[in-house]
Amino acid sequence: MDNKIFKLGLSVEAVSLYLILFDLDFSKVPLERENIxxxxxxxxxxxxxxxxxxxxxxxxxxxGEAILINPSAAWTETGTA
Structure with missing residues (x-):
């Protein structure tokens, strides 16, 4: 997990979702809505x-239905997206 997620100015819900997505991805579970x-x-x-x-x-x-986590170098701060 990249700690940069905490410095982007995202809402609590967005950070929480990222943590869920990261855990699913780490566990090799498809990042699809039903799993989330x-x-x-x-x-x-x-x-x-x-x-x-x-x-x-x-x-x-x-x-499609799948969600992909992008490399942290591509992430933008809130307000600069």
Whole structure:
């Protein structure tokens, strides 16, 4: 995990989602919504919003139904995306 995630100015929900995604990826579990939702404790709307925020900051990208974690060098701070 790259600690840079804590310096991007992201919401708590976006950082929480990144941590879930990182753990799934580390465990070799596909980064798909059904695998994420089982670990997500808030409303689905907040999950959607957090995912959009991570995408806006280039932390993740989507490839069909799958989510990919981008290299941290591609990440942008909130407000500079």
């Amino acid at each position: 939702e089982s670990r997500w404790n808030a409303a689905s709307k907040l999950l959607d919003k957090a995912l959009e925020e991570l995408e806006m900051n280039n932390v993740v990208s989507r490839k």
